[in-house]
Amino acid sequence: MTIMEPVRCTVEIEEGRLAGGTGRYEKRLSDLHGIYADEAAFAALLASGDPVVYAVEDLKPTLGAGDMIFGITRMAPGRVGEEYFVTRGHIHAVANRPEIYYGESGAGLMLLESPDGEIRIVEIGPKTVCYVPPYWIHRSVNVGAEDLVMTFAYPADSGQDYDIIARAGGMRQRIVADGATGWRAVDNAAYRPRDAAEVERVFATAA
Amino acid sequence: MTIMEPVRCTVEIEEGRLAGGTGRYEKRLSDLHGIYADEAAFAALLASGDPVVYAVEDLKPTLGAGDMIFGITRMAPGRVGEEYFVTRGHIHAVANRPEIYYGESGAGLMLLESPDGEIRIVEIGPKTVCYVPPYWIHRSVNVGAEDLVMTFAYPADSGQDYDIIARAGGMRQRIVADGATGWRAVDNAAYRPRDAAEVERVFATAA
Numbered sequence: 289m290t291i292m293e294p295v296r297c298t299v300e301i302e303e304g305r306l307a308g309g310t311g312r313y314e315k316r317l318s319d320l321h322g323i324y325a326d327e328a329a330f331a332a333l334l335a336s337g338d339p340v341v342y343a344v345e346d347l348k349p350t351l352g353a354g355d356m357i358f359g360i361t362r363m364a365p366g367r368v369g370e371e372y373f374v375t376r377g378h379i380h381a382v383a384n385r386p387e388i389y390y391g392e393s394g395a396g397l398m399l400l401e402s403p404d405g406e407i408r409i410v411e412i413g414p415k416t417v418c419y420v421p422p423y424w425i426h427r428s429v430n431v432g433a434e435d436l437v438m439t440f441a442y443p444a445d446s447g448q449d450y451d452i453i454a455r456a457g458g459m460r461q462r463i464v465a466d467g468a469t470g471w472r473a474v475d476n477a478a479y480r481p482r483d484a485a486e487v488e489r490v491f492a493t494a495a
Numbered sequence: 496m497t498i499m500e501p502v503r504c505t506v507e508i509e510e511g512r513l514a515g516g517t518g519r520y521e522k523r524l525s526d527l528h529g530i531y532a533d534e535a536a537f538a539a540l541l542a543s544g545d546p547v548v549y550a551v552e553d554l555k556p557t558l559g560a561g562d563m564i565f566g567i568t569r570m571a572p573g574r575v576g577e578e579y580f581v582t583r584g585h586i587h588a589v590a591n592r593p594e595i596y597y598g599e600s601g602a603g604l605m606l607l608e609s610p611d612g613e614i615r616i617v618e619i620g621p622k623t624v625c626y627v628p629p630y631w632i633h634r635s636v637n638v639g640a641e642d643l644v645m646t647f648a649y650p651a652d653s654g655q656d657y658d659i660i661a662r663a664g665g666m667r668q669r670i671v672a673d674g675a676t677g678w679r680a681v682d683n684a685a686y687r688p689r690d691a692a693e694v695e696r697v698f699a700t701a702a
Contacts, residue, residue, distance in 0.1 A: 289698055292628035294607050294615050299597075299622040306624075349626060354592050354650055354702065356563070358624065385561050388648055390506075390597075400501050408501050415506045417513075417565065419556060421499035441595055441648045443561055491496055495561065 297347055301392045301437050304362025306345040311359075314343040317368075320376065322454065325462060325476070326369030333368060340364060341373050342428075348444065353495075355444035362437045363396070363430040370464040372471065374399070377427030377459060381447025384422035384494035390439045391416040395432030397463060397471070401425040403490040405481050407461050409473060412438065423490065425452060429463045431471040445495070452490070456480050504554055508599045508644050511569025513552040518566075521550040524575075527583065529661065532669060532683070533576030540575060547571060548580050549635075555651065560702075562651035569644045570603070570637040577671040579678065581606070584634030584666060588654025591629035591701035597646045598623040602639030604670060604678070608632040610697040612688050614668050616680060619645065630697065632659060636670045638678040652702070659697070663687050 297308035316338045317330070324330050333339075346359025366373045377399070380387070389398060391412040398418045400408040402425075410418045412428075420426045430436040453459055457478035466472040482490075504515035523545045524537070531537050540546075553566025573580045584606070587594070596605060598619040605625045607615040609632075617625045619635075627633045637643035660666055664685035673679040689697075 289630075291609055291630040294605070294617050294628060294631065295624075295626040296617045297624040297626070299624060301622070308624075347624075347626060349593065349628060354560075354589070354652075355629070356593055356595060356648065356650065358595050358626070358648075382561070386556065386563055388563060388565050390646070398501070402498055410501050410503045412503075415508070417502075417504040417506060417515075417554075419502040419504070419554060419565070421501060421556060422562070423496075423498045424501065439597070441563065441565075443563065443650065445561075 292349060295347060299360055299439060304343055304345065304360055304437055306347060306360050309345050309347040309359060311348060312343065312345045314340050315376065316340050323374065323376065324368035324371050326371065329369035339366065342375055351444050353445045356441055357444050358439065358441040360437065360439045361428065362435050363428060364435060365430050365433050367465060372463050372465065373430050375428045376450050377425060377453050378448040378450045379425040379452050379490065381449045382445060382493055382495045383490050385443045385446035386422055387420040387426065387440060387442040389418040389420065392437040392439055394430065394434045394436035396436040397429040397431055399427045399429055399459060399461065399463060401459050403482060403487040405460050407473065425459065427459060431463060456482060499556060502554060506567055506646060511550055511552065511567055511644055513554060513567050516552045516554040516566060518555060519550065519552045521547050522583065523547050530581065530583065531575040531578050533578065536576035546573065549582055558651050560652045563648055564651050565646065565648040567644065567646050568635065569642050570635060571642060572637050572640050574672060579670050579672065580637050582635045583657050584632060584660050585655040585657045586632040586659050586697065588656045589652060589700055589702045590697050592650045592653035593629055594627040594633065594647060594649040596625045596627065599644040599646055601637065601641045601643035603643040604636040604638055606634045606636055606666060606668065606670060608666050610689060610694040612667050614680065632666065634666060638670060663689060
C-alpha cells in the first residue's frame with residue numbers, strides 16, 4: 289500500500305502565506321455584496337477600488353473523513369461605514385465538525401451563532417486559540433488597525449455552507465466601531481430567526 | 496439540543512502551557528526506559544536526578560469522531576549518551592488519522608517511520624508546520640540547546656499506539672549528536688522489521 293509522504297510547510301505571518309501549501313483564494317469587497325448593513329458606504333468603498341478583504345492559503349492533503357486541512361488567513365483592517373471587515377462566515381456542511389483558529393498577529397473577534405440564534409464573541413490576539421465547537425456558524429472580524437492573521441485547522445470532510453447566513457438575512461449581530469479603537473455588537477435589523485425545521489436540518493447533517 | 500460552548504485558550508510558549516486547556520501530563524526520564532541505546536548513560540543520568548523530558552498540555556473537547564484535540568508540547572534539551580532526547584513516539588490506534596505539528600521555538604525533528612520501515616525526517620523550527628500523514632509512526636526529537644516547543648492538532652478519535660515501537664525494538668533509526676551542534680541519523684541495531692501480517696494489521700485499523 290502506498291501512503292502519503294510527510295509535508296513540511298512554512299508559515300509566513302506578515303505575508304499571510306503558507307509556503308508549501310496546495311491552495312489559495314482571495315475575497316475582494318465585490319465578493320462580499322449584501323453582507324454589510326450600510327449599502328451606500330459599500331458602494332462608495334467599491335467605487336474607490338476593490339480591496340482584498342481577506343486571503344486564505346491552505347494545505348488540503350485529502351478531503352477524506354479523518355484527515356485534516358490547515359492553513360492561514362490574513363484579513364485587512366477596514367470598515368464599511370461603521371461595520372468592521374468580516375469574512376463571509378460559514379457553518380460546516382457536516383455541522384458537527386469543529387474548527388480551531390490560532391491568533392498570529394493583529395486584533396480580531398470570532399463571531400459565533402448557534403442554529404437557534406445564540407451569539408458568542410471570542411476575542412483573538414496573538415497566541416489565542418479559539419475552538420469553534422460543532423454546530424456553530426462562525427465569522428472572523430478584524431477590529432484592529434493592522435492585518436489580522438490567524439492559522440487554522442479543521443476536519444477535511446467538514447465542507448462549508450455559506451448560504452445559511454444569507455438565508456437568515458445575515459448573522460444576528462454585527463460588529464461596529466465604538467469610539468476610536470473599540471468595538472461593540474449591535475443587533476442586525478435584517479435578521480430572520482431560523483424556524484424549528486431549519487434548525488433540525490442543521491443538526492441532521494451530522495456524520 | 497444543547498451544543499458545546501466555544502473555548503478560548505492562550506498558548507504560553509516559554510512555559511509550554513495551554514491556559515484554558517483540560518489536561519496535562521509529563522514524561523520523566525524514568526518513564527522512557529528502554530528507548531535509548533546507551534543503557535549505561537541512561538542509568539547515570541537517572542542516578543543524577545529524573546528530569547522531565549517533555550510535558551504536554553491539551554484541550555480535549557470530546558473524543559468523538561469528527562472532533563479535534565489540540566495542545567502544546569515542550570521538550571527539554573538533552574542527550575542520553577550521544578542520542579538526543581525523544582518522545583516515546585506513536586502511531587495512531589486508528590492509523591489513518593493524521594497529525595499537525597507547528598514549531599513555536601527551538602530546533603527539532605519529526606522522525607517518521609512507515610509500517611514497512613521507511614524513514615523520513617522533517618526539520619522543525621519556529622513557524623514550520625509538519626503534516627504527519629495517515630499511517631506514519633512519529634516521534635519528536637529535540638536537537639537544539641534550548642526547549643523545543645510545538646503546538647499540535649489531531650482528530651479526537653485517533654488514539655495512540657505506543658507499543659508498536661517497542662515491539663519492533665525501537666524505530667529503525669536513532670538521532671545522535673554529530674559534532675558540537677549537528678545531528679545525524681544512524682541505524683538502530685536492535686530494530687526488527689515488521690512482517691507482512693503486522694503491516695497488514697496496522698492498515699486494518701483504518702476507520
